[in-house]
Amino acid sequence: MATRRTTATGGMETAYGYREVGAGEKQGLVNDVFHRVAERYDVMNDLMSGGLHRLWKEAMVTWLAPPKRAGWRALDVAGGTGDIAFRILDASGGRAEITVLDINGSMLAVGRERAERSGRAAQLSFIEANAEDLPFSDGTFDAYTIAFGIRNVPQIDRALAEAFRVLRPGGRFLCLEFSEVDSRLLDKAYEAWSFQAIPRIGAAVTGSGEPYRYLVESIRKFPNQVNFAAMLRRAGFERVAWRNLSGGIAALHSGWKL
Template sequence: MSKQRTTPAGGMETAFGFRKVEAGEKQGLVNDVFHRVARRYDLMNDLMSGGLHRLWKNGMVAWLSPSKRPGYNVLDVAGGTGDIAFRIVEASGGNADVTVLDINGSMLSVGRERAEKGGLLGNLTFVEANAEELPFGACSFDAYTIAFGIRNVPRIEKALKEANRVLRPGGRFLCLEFSDLDMPFLDRAYEAWSFHMIPRIGEVVTGDGEPYRYLVESIRRFPNQENFATMIRQAGFSRVTWRDYSGGIAALHSGWKI
């Protein structure tokens, strides 16, 4: 399952799934994918992962252990629908202020609607912007989180450096992403499920299976756990480590700005 994976040297900026595209072309293609899936994004996450993504996200926020002091500021990148942001606010006892940043306006619209229904708008700010060029000053946040979004960023190295820039000294970086499963027999079943069933489910639920073919292929292109940890270190983070979930189907990487 690792044959297609990218190394720390890069390559994701021209990889749209297994297809190679021109430099600068990927972002528009990715934006189109998420415009098409925004309204069914959370439902499809449940169907694709059998609900496991909820446990992984809970684990992410538990490891972050948000401070319950007023003024604790978190930047949640590629967090349009609010899944991580809502959990952080709850875990902080309602004291955390979370900026939800996403490049895709359709995803942000879903997040705003959910926040309004949940009475959380007072804790949240929604910003449409690019992870590669964050519209914030240096040392602005106590934590930076990103869940299942960084593999869709064309220039991951630049996004990681931006994450380091906007964090305060002592700030925490956490990234939850699909990763490299290394379990005999289970990997074959996972491969079959991913490439044959997920696009079919996407077609039934959303009427369009193509975005899910891209999403599955993008998972296979993303660097494995060690290579991604190397990229995080190269961006200036210290004490970089990770935790595997479900045998490595997903991995949660952590780093600190010292």
Template sequence: MTHPHSDQDDATHFGFSEVPLSEKQGLVDNVFHKVARRYDIMNDLMSGGMHRLWKDVFVGKVNTRSQAGFRHLDVAGGTGDIAFRVAQKAGSDAKIVVLDINGDMLEVGRDRARERGLDDRVEFVQANAESLPFPDNHFDAYTIAFGIRNVPRIQVGLNEAFRVLKPGGRFLCLEFSQVAVPGLDKIYEAYSFNVIPAVGKLVAGDAEPYRYLVESIQKFPRADDFEGMIRKAGFRRTGFERLTGGVVAIHSGWKPY
């Protein structure tokens, strides 16, 4: 007797390990539960402090002046890093929503929003990137920074991004990529696999979350393959820009009218 196939039975990768698709989200949640309060330190470790500059460049591409009542969605942005930068750029009537599946990360973001006096302009929602709790054609811009590689079904996440954007809306994704400078790739790989988990253990008392994050970067699709996935979701005028020798890339696409 055959059983109906469910994609929840499929295997996927969790770092370099293979796990059932249905288990990946819980494993990812556990990583971010462990690092939520030290997330900025973690990003500084993983990028040598460069993540702050990358995020500035990234948010510089968000056109917040396109119209009154600008609506922005930042996915997997629990601690508010991207949202607060967008809020600084946008008019006071802008509506910024931070969505994250992890409650610990959102708690950090809410605390930081209160400290900055932005809690009336930035809303925090706990939900899944693969099933966004918003109507079609709702947002002017969608951003996701260092989060897409943690989505178990990336194509489903991209399809959802397309759905909730208004026609003419822009998708922007900042993610670790493949180093494109000969020699630098080997140095970066050695740093990633040897230094980051060791320092993670020293700073946060646990090397495992950092090991997963390094491995997840290695498993992420190549920049041109990922662009193909963005186009498959329906986006047009797609492209990517490599920063810092290809350590990260900014991907973008527009929802056609």
């Protein structure tokens, strides 16, 4: 199956996986995917990645290096289930002020429940809103994080512009996303696993493989490391860099508002 990645000039706006949809249709379709998988989202992450997503998220928070001081504020976008927010909070010694934002109410409900069970609810805010139109003033946050969410945003350039706007001068953008594998042999094995195994696992665990076929296809549509870095620079970020994880299966992208 040929890779059909979009470029830095766009193309994700009307791409629902490999299927082209009309302008304005994608968000509703993506919302439906996450309403359907929310309750089993974290279980499926473990099954799909063999648990690697946990190491990737730890690497993300380690690179972020949240300070152990009061008043440092982070916004975790598309982070409904709380996975990244909990890690940031723990790494800050419980001192960070973290807002979890997601467009999907079902995912946020899972995150709120997890926060209550773990005793973190008082230290986190959960907000239902769109990454393309953030309900915050300019220069509100010290850090903006997004893990495995940016490729589901229809207008990525608008989301990046909003990320830049709400960061304070000196603030940092950090994105964890599936990317382009740097080994042909690994890529073939990864592709076989993605398109043959993951939808079947999804069907067995959640009752439907279709949402996971979309998620797999969206990975193959997303711009590669070079092109996404170019999008960050165009949004105004400086000192843009990335780190490949597990041979490029995932990549960490960093940028600063200077």
